[in-house]
Amino acid sequence: MTITSTPSALVRALSDRVSGPVSTPASDRYDAERTGFQLLGRHRPSVVVGATGTEDVRAAVAAAADHRLPVAVQAHGHGVGVPLDGGVLIVTGRMAGVRVDPDRRTAWVEAGTPWGAVVRAAAEHGLAPLSGSAPGVGAVPYTLGGGVGLMARRYGFAADHVRLLELVTVDGRVRRVDAEHDPDLFWALRGGGGSFGVATGMEIGLVPVSRIYGGSLFFDAGPDILEAWRAWTRGAPAELSSGMTLLVLPDVPGVPEALRGRHIAQVATAWTGPLDQGPDALAPLCEAAPVLMDTMRELPYAESAAVYAEPDHPHGYRSRSMLLSGLDPAAATELVGRTGPSLPFMSVVGLRHLGGAMAREPETANAVGHRAAAYLLNVLTVAENADTAEGAALRGEAAALFADHTLGRSLNFSFGPLAPEEVREAFAPDDFARLARVKAAVDPDGLVRANHPIPPLA
Numbered sequence: 001m002t003i004t005s006t007p008s009a010l011v012r013a014l015s016d017r018v019s020g021p022v023s024t025p026a027s028d029r030y031d032a033e034r035t036g037f038q039l040l041g042r043h044r045p046s047v048v049v050g051a052t053g054t055e056d057v058r059a060a061v062a063a064a065a066d067h068r069l070p071v072a073v074q075a076h077g078h079g080v081g082v083p084l085d086g087g088v089l090i091v092t093g094r095m096a097g098v099r100v101d102p103d104r105r106t107a108w109v110e111a112g113t114p115w116g117a118v119v120r121a122a123a124e125h126g127l128a129p130l131s132g133s134a135p136g137v138g139a140v141p142y143t144l145g146g147g148v149g150l151m152a153r154r155y156g157f158a159a160d161h162v163r164l165l166e167l168v169t170v171d172g173r174v175r176r177v178d179a180e181h182d183p184d185l186f187w188a189l190r191g192g193g194g195s196f197g198v199a200t201g202m203e204i205g206l207v208p209v210s211r212i213y214g215g216s217l218f219f220d221a222g223p224d225i226l227e228a229w230r231a232w233t234r235g236a237p238a239e240l241s242s243g244m245t246l247l248v249l250p251d252v253p254g255v256p257e258a259l260r261g262r263h264i265a266q267v268a269t270a271w272t273g274p275l276d277q278g279p280d281a282l283a284p285l286c287e288a289a290p291v292l293m294d295t296m297r298e299l300p301y302a303e304s305a306a307v308y309a310e311p312d313h314p315h316g317y318r319s320r321s322m323l324l325s326g327l328d329p330a331a332a333t334e335l336v337g338r339t340g341p342s343l344p345f346m347s348v349v350g351l352r353h354l355g356g357a358m359a360r361e362p363e364t365a366n367a368v369g370h371r372a373a374a375y376l377l378n379v380l381t382v383a384e385n386a387d388t389a390e391g392a393a394l395r396g397e398a399a400a401l402f403a404d405h406t407l408g409r410s411l412n413f414s415f416g417p418l419a420p421e422e423v424r425e426a427f428a429p430d431d432f433a434r435l436a437r438v439k440a441a442v443d444p445d446g447l448v449r450a451n452h453p454i455p456p457l458a
């Protein structure tokens with residue numbers, strides 16, 4: 001692509017047309033504007049537009065397209081993939097509104113609204129969205145990538161509950177896309193990621209859940225608890241969604257005393273069946289191994305961030321995600337052994353139990369890939385300034401260990417850039433070809449640069 005104008009012409013055009021701040025590398029606020037949760041591989045745009053609404057997004061996309069420059073979007077930056085080099089970065093954190101319609105059980109969610117805000121707004125009406133483990137993650141980006149939530153086995157992917165999306169495409173149009181209007185685009189946006197334009201908001205369905213039995217049980221990591229969790233998940237009803245996180249916790253104040261310095265297995269669970277049956281549902285797990293710490297309780301969904309209680313400070317990380325047909329016990333035991341205290345860097349092995357409602361196509365089909373997967377495995381390595389050879393090697397070893405049962409990748413849980421053939425692995429071949437056709441129809445020059453881009457069909 002030829003860049004036909006200088007960034008200064010673009011900056012002038014943008015400053016005239018948008019209400020939010022426009023920053024360049026020379027601006028004091030540039031670093032703050034472009035930096036989100038993920039600190040590795042940050043975007044390096046020529047211009048950052050701090051969008052305040054749909055009109056700002058439309059103006060920014062149109063100006064970039066006029067100047068034939070690439071555009072990327074960032075809400076909260078947990079999912080940065082291929083970083084933008086030059087071009088226009090639209091940051092949506094100022095577009096953080098949420099409006100609940102309790103009668104229709106829906107919410108209108110703006111592009112930069114974090115899940116925590118949607119959860120709080122819905123809870124006022126005894127309702128809940130299909131939100132995930134971390135309240136700071138953007139609801140829109142999460143949903144565009146599918147969205148494996150705390151109650152996913154009962155209700156399906158977040159993308160399955162989208163009624164309508166508002167999207168700015170590179171032709172400068174603001175489109176309202178649903179099952180009747182731009183149906184192909186509607187299919188692609190729900191699970192295909194951010195390749196097709198810049199979403200300014202979405203209408204989602206909410207579910208009538210106000211309280212759950214949720215939290216975590218902590219054990220020493222090892223084959224016994226892994227096998228117990230695997231056996232427990234295999235017979236689990238759809239009301240039971242759980243995940244296991246394995247990591248070595250530092251021996252420092254701030255980490256609960258019972259867990260300090262240990263290689264732990266955290267089983268995070270959200271039970272949405274009758275609340276008084278929650279403890280019984282968890283009993284097989286509690287009996288399988290000594291419980292080091294137990295945070296399970298009946299809680300309002302508004303406090304659902306307590307289920308995984310993930311750290312919320314920005315840092316650098318890379319991951320290898322795998323969608324598995326089954327959890328091979330020998331491979332899992334081997335992986336736990338390799339990621340124990342002798343590992344000279346921090347790694348986090350995350351497992352989520354899939355299936356249940358996630359295995360069923362929604363009424364209006366969407367692009368979410370590999371619904372038949374039984375587990376999601378994510379091997380994450382932490383690095384301060386740049387990915388390390390050791391981290392990459394561990395992730396590669398993990399992929400080799402589970403290769404026989406791997407169906408593909410998860411877009412949302414792929415942290416760091418993916419090569420095109422790796423993006424392809426997130427979808428069935430026909431669906432990937434359909435996504436590439438949709439991309440070619442709405443953005444033939446590939447100006448919109450998603451974290452995990454779908455290339456336009458040649």
Ligand SMILES: Cc1cc2nc3c(=O)[nH]c(=O)nc-3n(C[C@H](O)[C@H](O)[C@H](O)COP(=O)(O)OP(=O)(O)OC[C@H]3O[C@@H](n4cnc5c(N)ncnc54)[C@H](O)[C@@H]3O)c2cc1C
Pocket residue numbers: 036037072073074075076077078079080081092111131132133134136137138139140141142143144145146147148149150193194195197198199200310412413449450451452
């Ligand atoms: C701690 C943590 C917990 C997580 N928990 C879960 C979980 O429980 N379930 C799950 O499914 N995922 C989970 N994720 C993954 C997460 O959903 C994705 O990384 C998501 O993209 C991050 O949202 P964000 O607001 O930080 O996105 P950003 O990093 O800001 O954006 C990611 C990408 O989304 C696209 N995008 C963003 N905004 C728009 C827009 N308005 N229009 C078009 N495209 C857009 C762009 O391609 C962008 O590069 C988790 C990630 C982390 C780090």
